[in-house]
Amino acid sequence: MQTSAAKDRTGAPDPALSVRNLTIDLPADMDRAHAIQDISFDLIPGQILCVIGESGSGKSITANAVMGLLSKALKVSGGSIRVGEIELTGARPSALRDMRGRVVSMIFQDPLSALNPLMTVGDQIAEVMRAHGVGDRASRRARTLDLLNEVGLPDPALMIHQYPFRLSGGQRQRVMIAMALALEPTILIADEPTTALDVTTQAQILDLIRDIQRRKGMSVLLITHDFGVVAEIADSVVVMEKGKLVEQGPADAVLKTPSHPYTKRLIAAVPRLTGSDRVPPQGFASAPVLKVEALNKTYRSGSALMGTLRAVPAVRDISFQLAPGRTLGVVGESGSGKSTLGRLVIKLLDSDSGRIMFAGQDIAPLGEGEFRRLRPKIQMVFQDPFASLNPRSTVGHSLTVAPIAHGMDPRSVRAEARALLEVVGLSASAYDRYPHEFSGGQRQRVGIARALMFKPKVLIADEAVSALDVSVQAQVLELLDRVQRETGVAMIFITHDLRVASQICDEIMVMQKGRMVESGPPSQIFLHPQSDYTRELVAAVPGGQAEMDGARP
Amino acid sequence: MASFLLNRLGQSIILLLIVSIIGFTVLNLIPGGPLAQYALTPGMTQEDMDRLARQMGLDRPLMVQYFDWLWRMLQGDWGTSYRDGQPVVDVIARHLWATLLLMGTSMVISVGIGTWIGIRGATHRYSAFDYVATAGAMVALSIPTFWFGLVGIYVFALRLEWLPAGNMYTIGDGSFADYAIHLIMPSFVLALVNIAVWSRYMRSATLDVINQDFVNTARAKGLTERRVLMKHVVGNALLPMITLAGMQLPNLLSGALVTETVFTWPGMGRLFLDSLSYSDYPVVMGLLMLSAVLTLLGNLIADIVVALVDPRIRLA
Numbered sequence: 080m081q082t083s084a085a086k087d088r089t090g091a092p093d094p095a096l097s098v099r100n101l102t103i104d105l106p107a108d109m110d111r112a113h114a115i116q117d118i119s120f121d122l123i124p125g126q127i128l129c130v131i132g133e134s135g136s137g138k139s140i141t142a143n144a145v146m147g148l149l150s151k152a153l154k155v156s157g158g159s160i161r162v163g164e165i166e167l168t169g170a171r172p173s174a175l176r177d178m179r180g181r182v183v184s185m186i187f188q189d190p191l192s193a194l195n196p197l198m199t200v201g202d203q204i205a206e207v208m209r210a211h212g213v214g215d216r217a218s219r220r221a222r223t224l225d226l227l228n229e230v231g232l233p234d235p236a237l238m239i240h241q242y243p244f245r246l247s248g249g250q251r252q253r254v255m256i257a258m259a260l261a262l263e264p265t266i267l268i269a270d271e272p273t274t275a276l277d278v279t280t281q282a283q284i285l286d287l288i289r290d291i292q293r294r295k296g297m298s299v300l301l302i303t304h305d306f307g308v309v310a311e312i313a314d315s316v317v318v319m320e321k322g323k324l325v326e327q328g329p330a331d332a333v334l335k336t337p338s339h340p341y342t343k344r345l346i347a348a349v350p351r352l353t354g355s356d357r358v359p360p361q362g363f364a365s366a367p368v369l370k371v372e373a374l375n376k377t378y379r380s381g382s383a384l385m386g387t388l389r390a391v392p393a394v395r396d397i398s399f400q401l402a403p404g405r406t407l408g409v410v411g412e413s414g415s416g417k418s419t420l421g422r423l424v425i426k427l428l429d430s431d432s433g434r435i436m437f438a439g440q441d442i443a444p445l446g447e448g449e450f451r452r453l454r455p456k457i458q459m460v461f462q463d464p465f466a467s468l469n470p471r472s473t474v475g476h477s478l479t480v481a482p483i484a485h486g487m488d489p490r491s492v493r494a495e496a497r498a499l500l501e502v503v504g505l506s507a508s509a510y511d512r513y514p515h516e517f518s519g520g521q522r523q524r525v526g527i528a529r530a531l532m533f534k535p536k537v538l539i540a541d542e543a544v545s546a547l548d549v550s551v552q553a554q555v556l557e558l559l560d561r562v563q564r565e566t567g568v569a570m571i572f573i574t575h576d577l578r579v580a581s582q583i584c585d586e587i588m589v590m591q592k593g594r595m596v597e598s599g600p601p602s603q604i605f606l607h608p609q610s611d612y613t614r615e616l617v618a619a620v621p622g623g624q625a626e627m628d629g630a631r632p
Numbered sequence: 633m634a635s636f637l638l639n640r641l642g643q644s645i646i647l648l649l650i651v652s653i654i655g656f657t658v659l660n661l662i663p664g665g666p667l668a669q670y671a672l673t674p675g676m677t678q679e680d681m682d683r684l685a686r687q688m689g690l691d692r693p694l695m696v697q698y699f700d701w702l703w704r705m706l707q708g709d710w711g712t713s714y715r716d717g718q719p720v721v722d723v724i725a726r727h728l729w730a731t732l733l734l735m736g737t738s739m740v741i742s743v744g745i746g747t748w749i750g751i752r753g754a755t756h757r758y759s760a761f762d763y764v765a766t767a768g769a770m771v772a773l774s775i776p777t778f779w780f781g782l783v784g785i786y787v788f789a790l791r792l793e794w795l796p797a798g799n800m801y802t803i804g805d806g807s808f809a810d811y812a813i814h815l816i817m818p819s820f821v822l823a824l825v826n827i828a829v830w831s832r833y834m835r836s837a838t839l840d841v842i843n844q845d846f847v848n849t850a851r852a853k854g855l856t857e858r859r860v861l862m863k864h865v866v867g868n869a870l871l872p873m874i875t876l877a878g879m880q881l882p883n884l885l886s887g888a889l890v891t892e893t894v895f896t897w898p899g900m901g902r903l904f905l906d907s908l909s910y911s912d913y914p915v916v917m918g919l920l921m922l923s924a925v926l927t928l929l930g931n932l933i934a935d936i937v938v939a940l941v942d943p944r945i946r947l948a
Contacts, residue, residue: 146851146852148848148851148852172857176854176855176856176857177854178854179851179852179853179854180852180853180854180855181854184852185849185852187845187848187849187852188845189845192844192845192846193845193846193848193849194846194849195846195849195850195864195867195868196846196868196942196943196944197867197868197871197941197942197943206850206853206855207853207854210853210854210855210856210859211854242943242944244943244944255849258849258853
């Protein structure tokens with residue numbers, strides 16, 4: 080995991096990038112004075128330095144400061160950023176522009192939005208060279224083809240004419256990397272380059288970055304929130320909290336023997352791939368509360384008349400059953416049909432065929448009117464805690480509006496809502512406040528409280544912790560576990576993160592392209608996977624192997 | 633693409649039929665009718681009136697009149713004007729180019745200035761320029777066009793005597809310069825509202841794009857701020873504007889009623905107004921169908937252009 084350069088400190092090469100006492104001010108009315116405060120670190124040539132921290136830690140601002148791409152509201156108020164011999168703070172905009180793409184390149188988090196939708200891949204890569212006056216049309220084209228080849232994209236001659244929307248997330252990220260490499264920069268900054276990608280793609284992109292870094296002897300500054308990525312790729316680590324640098328050192332040392340309490344807490348909070356099974360809550364009936372049999376759903380678009388019919392099977396022949404107090408994890412990559420499955424069970428979507436046995440009857444064929452009576456008993460917690468609460472409603476209103484609409488007594492509903500807010504770890508005073516006054520984790524607690532208002536029998540959590548920082552993630556998982564032990568609610572936990580699934584699930588179902596590939600307890604899925612696809616998924620978990628080998632604290 | 637066009641053509645035909653039915657019916661519901669003007673002619677008897685009605689075919693049931701009109705229309709016969717007995721096509725053609733000149737000029741002005749104001753307002757958001765532009769747009773939108781027209785005439789024609797108060801050309805002159813000087817005031821008055829609309833849309837479209845990740849990517853590539861703006865921001869921001877421009881197309885030919893009236897511009901707007909007051913059914917129906925066709929055509933062209941520019945959209 081360590082490159083030779085990391086160990087080879089004897090020569091003490093001049094740092095490729097040196098940040099000294101860097102302080103960046105926030106606008107006056109923010110909750111703290113500095114975006115980052117008194118940060119110092121060195122990026123050694125030929126090394127990968129990971130800057131890790133939770134949202135709001137200032138890690139992305141650090142990266143943008145190096146690129147000279149800070150938004151206008153932010154001002155560097157002290158310290159220095161040196162690339163080689165050149166001081167970047169206070170440099171003229173034209174000088175900074177000249178550095179960008181030539182000496183320092185950057186790749187971004189979301190490859191879906193980081194490419195201009197109206198330009199071909201080839202044009203976007205060639206544009207870097209054009210901007211710096213390198214080569215002529217023909218030579219730029221040749222170089223673009225080389226680059227596409229180098230980042231492992233198939234058929235460069237064809238790829239050069241493609242528009243970004245035709246490529247998968249992983250392919251787009253490869254295009255971004257090709258663009259960043261065009262002028263052979265000495266420093267590559269990668270801001271959460273794999274966060275938006277599926278695990279298997281994530282592993283490939285990390286491999287590519289490391290491979291290229293080694294071949295070119297580049298220095299990489301990689302921003303991440305994921306200790307798995309750090310374990311996988313970093314030579315050294317900088318840990319940031321609320322704009323301050325709390326710890327730095329070689330990756331191994333920081334991961335194995337963290338010294339700062341924040342680092343310790345962060346590492347402890349990282350969901351780990353456990354191979355051990357969960358001890359299910361006791362004292363609940365073992366008869367299944369929900370039984371799904373041979374469920375199918377195909378998305379259709381276009382019209383048969385015009386001959387443009389497209390049918391995408393999203394859920395194919397899925398069966399499972401779920402007992403009270405148990406959690407079924409549904410894992411898979413994007414497009415595997417796991418979210419569709421959740422929506423079918425809660426009847427936000429109608430299934431094509433199959434049975435959903437709940438409360439003694441098949442709910443699959445029920446119309447909206449007939450199902451309404453049962454709807455309160457199956458509830459959902461959504462992924463995005465920012466989008467799933469009405470910003471114009473108080474928390475109390477969001478919690479009580481549905482039960483009251485279902486004819487429950489308003490007074491007791493309100494009392495119940497206050498009580499539930501306490502249960503999910505908020506205070507009853509949250510009742511009168513608006514969603515924007517809460518953090519992401521707190522909002523997700525509100526979302527859980529909202530789902531629990533009806534005392535549901537089944538709770539569907541669709542990526543319920545994916546948008547949260549790890550430390551918050553751990554708390555929310557704990558909350559879900561506690562709620563389940565207290566109420567015996569059965570849970571379908573949909574996630575792309577195998578580590579999270581391994582924490583909370585009694586049984587895990589692996590889905591691929593709408594089909595169930597494998598299902599079993601975590602010990603089977605993670606230690607003795609039966610299918611190749613599951614094996615591939617487990618192997619791709621960043622830092623996964625290290626954890627399973629017990630190499631981690 | 634072919635099936636898309638076929639599909640749209642089918643839809644358009646149905647729409648046009650519906651428009652023509654509604655137009656024809658409503659027109660005949662208006663009290664008075666084309667014979668009302670003859671009623672006041674001295675020496676007019678009821679018999680004369682009936683004879684006229686028979687000659688013009690107005691004594692037949694409305695259904696029959698409609699299908700007769702439709703059948704002729706399909707054969708390319710738009711009918712003759714009740715007012716001067718000239719073919720409708722000729723009447724329209726005579727007014728068309730005056731409107732085209734006025735609307736075309738005004739559109740070029742409004743799109744040019746509006747786009748510029750919109751982009752600058754977005755890139756310099758909450759600056760003095762942005763506030764002035766926003767307030768200016770509100771003023772331009774809330775004050776009726778004829779008021780601007782009258783104030784313009786008062787200031788530039790009566791007081792300063794820089795520009796003519798109306799008409800398209802001076803009788804007996806008709807040189808290019810003469811046309812140009814007559815064009816200035818009506819086209820700017822007309823453009824005022826469109827600049828306001830266009831700049832507001834452009835501003836919000838630019839703001840939508842300006843914070844997108846690919847704009848940051850473009851900067852990270854080391855592009856100049858100018859190229860980032862022109863190529864990556866404006867290129868994407870103009871996409872939704874194409875649809876807006878398509879919706880403006882019918883205005884280009886159907887003219888501006890108020891402005892043409894204020895400046896006595898002999899365009900389609902005034903033709904429509906005059907024909908309505910004369911109950912000149914054939915001309916009114918002709919204008920109605922023309923603007924319906926143009927509306928559909930404008931939308932269709934916009935859809936096709938968007939598909940050509942935006943690779944993500946394929947017409948199927």
